[in-house]
Amino acid sequence: MxxxxxxxxxxxxxxxxxxxxxxxxxxxxxxxxAGAEYMWWNNVETKPGTGYPTLWENQDTYKGGWKLxxxxxxxxxxxRCQDKLSxxxxxxxxxxxPGLQDYYEPWTYTYSDLFDSPEGDDQPTARPISLIxxxxxxxxxxxxxxxxxxxxxxxxxxDPNLDKLTEAEREMMFEIERISMMYLPRICNHCAxxxxxxxxxxxALYKRGEDGIVLVNQEACRGWRACVTACPYKKIYYxxxxxxxxxxxxxYPRLETGQAPACFHSCxxxxxxxxxxxxxxxxVPDAMTVPNEGLVESQRSTIxxxxxxxxxxxxxxxxxxxEFIESAQQSPIYKYVIEWGLALPLHVEFRTMPMLxxxxxxxxxxxxxxxxIYANDGDAFFTDLERARMPxxxxxxxxxxxxxxIVEGTKSTSTASTMDRQSPRARLVSGSSRSHGGAHEHGxxxxxxxxxxxxxxxxxxxxxxxxxxxxRLSDCSSSDGRNDLPATDRSTLAGGRRPAHAVSHVDAQRAxxxxxxxxxxxxxxxxxxxxxxxxxxxxxxxxCARRTDGATSRFVRPARFRGRLRTA
Amino acid sequence: xxxxFLLVGLPYLALVACIVGTIQRxxxxxxxxxxxxxxxxxxxxxxxxxxxxxxxxxVILLAHIFVFLxxxxxxxxxxxxxxxxAIETVGIALAFLCIAGMLVLIVRRLVSPxxxxxxxxxxxxxxxxxxVQIVLGLSxxxxxxxxxxxxxxxxxxxxxxxxxxxxxxxxxxxxPGLVKAHIAGAWVIIGLIPYSRLIHMFTAPxxxxxxxxxxxxxxxxxxxxxxxxxxxxxxxxxxITGTVATASGVGLLGVGVLDKFVRYFQGPKLTEEQRAxxxxxxxxxxxxTAEQRELELERLRSAYIAVGxxxxxxxxxxxxxxxxxxxxALAFKGDDGMPxxxxxxxxxxxxxxxxxxxxxxxxxxxCHVSYFDIKTGAPNPGPPQRRRSRTSTGY
Numbered sequence: 001m002x003x004x005x006x007x008x009x010x011x012x013x014x015x016x017x018x019x020x021x022x023x024x025x026x027x028x029x030x031x032x033x034a035g036a037e038y039m040w041w042n043n044v045e046t047k048p049g050t051g052y053p054t055l056w057e058n059q060d061t062y063k064g065g066w067k068l069x070x071x072x073x074x075x076x077x078x079x080r081c082q083d084k085l086s087x088x089x090x091x092x093x094x095x096x097x098p099g100l101q102d103y104y105e106p107w108t109y110t111y112s113d114l115f116d117s118p119e120g121d122d123q124p125t126a127r128p129i130s131l132i133x134x135x136x137x138x139x140x141x142x143x144x145x146x147x148x149x150x151x152x153x154x155x156x157x158x159d160p161n162l163d164k165l166t167e168a169e170r171e172m173m174f175e176i177e178r179i180s181m182m183y184l185p186r187i188c189n190h191c192a193x194x195x196x197x198x199x200x201x202x203x204a205l206y207k208r209g210e211d212g213i214v215l216v217n218q219e220a221c222r223g224w225r226a227c228v229t230a231c232p233y234k235k236i237y238y239x240x241x242x243x244x245x246x247x248x249x250x251x252y253p254r255l256e257t258g259q260a261p262a263c264f265h266s267c268x269x270x271x272x273x274x275x276x277x278x279x280x281x282x283x284v285p286d287a288m289t290v291p292n293e294g295l296v297e298s299q300r301s302t303i304x305x306x307x308x309x310x311x312x313x314x315x316x317x318x319x320x321x322x323e324f325i326e327s328a329q330q331s332p333i334y335k336y337v338i339e340w341g342l343a344l345p346l347h348v349e350f351r352t353m354p355m356l357x358x359x360x361x362x363x364x365x366x367x368x369x370x371x372x373i374y375a376n377d378g379d380a381f382f383t384d385l386e387r388a389r390m391p392x393x394x395x396x397x398x399x400x401x402x403x404x405x406i407v408e409g410t411k412s413t414s415t416a417s418t419m420d421r422q423s424p425r426a427r428l429v430s431g432s433s434r435s436h437g438g439a440h441e442h443g444x445x446x447x448x449x450x451x452x453x454x455x456x457x458x459x460x461x462x463x464x465x466x467x468x469x470x471x472r473l474s475d476c477s478s479s480d481g482r483n484d485l486p487a488t489d490r491s492t493l494a495g496g497r498r499p500a501h502a503v504s505h506v507d508a509q510r511a512x513x514x515x516x517x518x519x520x521x522x523x524x525x526x527x528x529x530x531x532x533x534x535x536x537x538x539x540x541x542x543x544c545a546r547r548t549d550g551a552t553s554r555f556v557r558p559a560r561f562r563g564r565l566r567t568a
Numbered sequence: 569x570x571x572x573f574l575l576v577g578l579p580y581l582a583l584v585a586c587i588v589g590t591i592q593r594x595x596x597x598x599x600x601x602x603x604x605x606x607x608x609x610x611x612x613x614x615x616x617x618x619x620x621x622x623x624x625x626x627v628i629l630l631a632h633i634f635v636f637l638x639x640x641x642x643x644x645x646x647x648x649x650x651x652x653x654a655i656e657t658v659g660i661a662l663a664f665l666c667i668a669g670m671l672v673l674i675v676r677r678l679v680s681p682x683x684x685x686x687x688x689x690x691x692x693x694x695x696x697x698x699x700v701q702i703v704l705g706l707s708x709x710x711x712x713x714x715x716x717x718x719x720x721x722x723x724x725x726x727x728x729x730x731x732x733x734x735x736x737x738x739x740x741x742x743x744p745g746l747v748k749a750h751i752a753g754a755w756v757i758i759g760l761i762p763y764s765r766l767i768h769m770f771t772a773p774x775x776x777x778x779x780x781x782x783x784x785x786x787x788x789x790x791x792x793x794x795x796x797x798x799x800x801x802x803x804x805x806x807x808i809t810g811t812v813a814t815a816s817g818v819g820l821l822g823v824g825v826l827d828k829f830v831r832y833f834q835g836p837k838l839t840e841e842q843r844a845x846x847x848x849x850x851x852x853x854x855x856x857t858a859e860q861r862e863l864e865l866e867r868l869r870s871a872y873i874a875v876g877x878x879x880x881x882x883x884x885x886x887x888x889x890x891x892x893x894x895x896x897a898l899a900f901k902g903d904d905g906m907p908x909x910x911x912x913x914x915x916x917x918x919x920x921x922x923x924x925x926x927x928x929x930x931x932x933x934x935c936h937v938s939y940f941d942i943k944t945g946a947p948n949p950g951p952p953q954r955r956r957s958r959t960s961t962g963y
Binding site: 004084085087088091092093094095097099100132133134135193194197198200201202203205206207208209210218219220221222223224225238240241242243244281319 | 598599600601602603604605606607608609610611614615618619621622623681682684685686768771773774775776777779781782783784785786787
């Protein structure tokens with residue numbers, strides 16, 4: 001048993017309102033740079049729809065993820081996009097790599113025309129110009145081009161997940177009265193069996209052992225772009241200016257300094273849960289070789305019970321810190337994924353074992369218009385699975401590799417627990433409809449409490465980076481007395497609360513220095529900071545930075561930087 | 569002067585720039601070492617440029633490096649006329665492939681506005697240089713035939729002389745301008761590698777073929793301490809045992825070696841008889857040398873070498889003798905009854921050629937199966953490229 005810990009997330013899709021705040025938060029923090037304008041490490045898609053990049057789910061063209069190879073008994077996984085030798089020939093031209101045309105050409109507007117145009121008969125306009133070439137362009141696509149366009153013949157109807165539906169079901173889905181849609185926020189899944197890591201010719205991609213975050217080592221990346229093709233979720237992006245690949249880093253600099261990831265932190269609907277899972281890394285590759293229908297169960301079987309003393313002992317033996325183990329034991333993710341079986345991985349049939357999970361939306365029919373009058377559905381409220389708007393096969397295609405009973409299971413549990421929350425009217429619903437819920441009474445109560453926590457506290461339970469010197473999520477420290485996490489001490493990057501097995505103070509200081517260096521060297525690479533240098537007249541740890549990219553010119557610069565910045 | 573610069577100064581300039589620049593760039597600017605692919609921005613024409621260019625240039629470059637590293641093996645291969653023709657044909661075809669690919673790449677870079685957004689002046693310079701270099705190489709191959717056969721004897725020793733820090737441009741100084749331009753062009757490109765996108769050559773990810781699919785990195789000091797701690801105790805024990813064992817092994821070996829040293833400088837203890845034998849042996853050697861010297865002196869003093877009676881010469885079977893330069897030579901009777909004297913040393917690798925004349929009036933060098941006309945000394949197409957010198961004086 002090779003126990004590893006993993007920082008995992010759950011997205012509760014019933015609560016997502018599609019506001020894109022997460023995307024914007026991420027954009028502003030990480031990808032507001034030259035070469036990265038088109039990147040959306042976090043994006044929110046409307047389903048059914050074609051997504052971003054267009055039709056990313058169609059692996060016949062993009063060749064992402066793993067495929068099963070070998071006969072019975074010798075089943076194993078192979079990358080769909082390349083084998084070891086063809087990887088070398090694809091360095092020069094990769095036939096399956098998505099290009100700019102599959103995402104969109106980033107643009108801005110000639111805002112200055114609004115001010116500088118000579119007086120005339122017409123109102124001046126700000127025309128769109130490409131952020132790559134600087135030339136005028138016609139905007140033909142964007143990061144959210146099919147937002148809220150369910151039922152549209154160009155976008156929604158081309159959703160690859162509709163292939164599994166019968167003609168009648170599809171027609172029904174697009175019937176004007178029944179048109180429905182859901183939102184799907186997507187970040188990197190930080191898979192446990194990542195195909196991007198396996199595809200990288202330079203070995204620049206790696207998975208961190210203690211929290212499972214998948215990262216690109218920017219110093220080792222040589223821009224061969226195999227990962228862009230290999231990632232079935234298309235969550236690795238090629239920076240056309242630096243010639244390197246970039247991806248969601250699960251805001252590890254924030255995690256390590258006790259802050260929640262930016263997308264998580266900014267989520268308006270509070271749909272995101274974060275926590276630690278323990279899993280058996282030795283069983284991962286085999287778990288991903290079962291037939292499609294069994295993949296969800298197979299993935300669940302690799303996730304270990306954090307209360308099992310054997311598991312805890314094995315985790316300790318593997319060097320996982322007490323804080324991570326403790327976090328895993330209180331993890332909301334474990335409850336969602338294993339105890340309640342509510343959260344499912346996205347497109348598990350790509351066989352990368354994604355470690356982000358989604359609670360499929362109920363999208364219940366709460367009312368309809370009959371002869372011109374809109375009315376609630378009365379007794380049938382929140383009860384009838386078959387009448388839910390999104391066909392169950394469609395959700396199964398997204399979340400369980402086509403296994404319908406699994407999705408039905410999550411929906412009945414959701415329905416049951418939702419009823420608990422309903423007004424007294426809902427509580428009057430007959431006992432028969434209650435029996436839809438598979439979860440027993442206690443579990444359901446617990447579930448309800450956990451699903452709508454009052455603050456971020458219940459939602460977040462990541463561990464620390466394990467050396468004990470890095471603080472916990474600041475969001476989690478509340479003062480209501482129920483807080484079972486130690487107070488966050490941000491000033492104690494070095495030192496602070498040290499676990500029993502903590503290494504020496506010197507080591508802790510070194511770790512803190514390294515953490516700071518990581519953040520700043522990364523920022524430096526991103527073009528945000530040209531030189532990171534400590535100056536004697538500055539306070540210890542304070543950094544003097546010069547921005548070099550042109551990005552500042554578009555935004556108000558922080559006052560303390562003004563005058564010292566050189567803008568391109 | 570200009571030759572010395574191009575063939576000796578430039579190479580060292582280029583090599584220093586390449587080595588120092590590469591180390592600098594990998595150490596100080598690892599963030600910008602990248603192939604800088606522009607496939608993301610433009611992929612349609614790239615396919616028709618990048619693929620043929622790389623397919624051609626990689627094979628051609630590897631062949632060049634192979635000749636440089638193993639000139640002997642290469643000579644043996646090209647000694648076979650069919651192999652030689654095949655190699656040259658493939659090389660020329662690949663050169664055309666490269667030129668086509670590079671032209672597409674250059675046009676693409678000049679025409680596509682998106683690609684222009686990531687194009688620097690150095691990119692254009694490099695592209696132009698590469699194109700010129702390929703065209704030069706192709707013209708050398710076409711105008712001075714069988715370069716694959718003559719290069720190991722000319723360019724390779726020159727390159728080795730540069731690499732071994734004993735520069736000797738005489739190997740190539742007399743070569744045609746085209747060849748020298750091709751050589752100088754190569755040095756310029758080598759010098760530019762670390763300062764352009766050519767750096768990606770040094771990042772060829774060959775290790776990918778061998779590596780395990782997943783890469784997991786632990787940054788956890790506690791874990792490192794814990795997991796590595798147990799290992800550390802074990803490894804300390806291992807270290808001590810290992811050190812002791814190695815030290816005693818090296819000590820024993822040293823004693824043995826020292827013993828040999830001492831004995832060597834002491835010299836062997838010989839009996840009277842052994843000393844007499846040794847002296848006799850030396851005397852024989854001295855006598856042989858004296859004979860050789862006498863022969864040499866005679867050659868230098870006399871105007872003629874007695875080869876043998878004219879009547880004993882044969883038209884079909886040569887008679888060996890030693891010429892003025894103390895090299896083997898052959899004497900034949902010509903059609904006109906006059907003797908033909910010809911050096912018996914092959915111009916290829918200096919083998920002594922056979923004495924029988926075949927029906928075409930040629931003698932055979934058995935080393936690499938090349939034939940020489942005994943009248944003109946001209947070689948057939950085969951490894952030797954120079955005519956056999958005719959011994960000019962003496963009948």
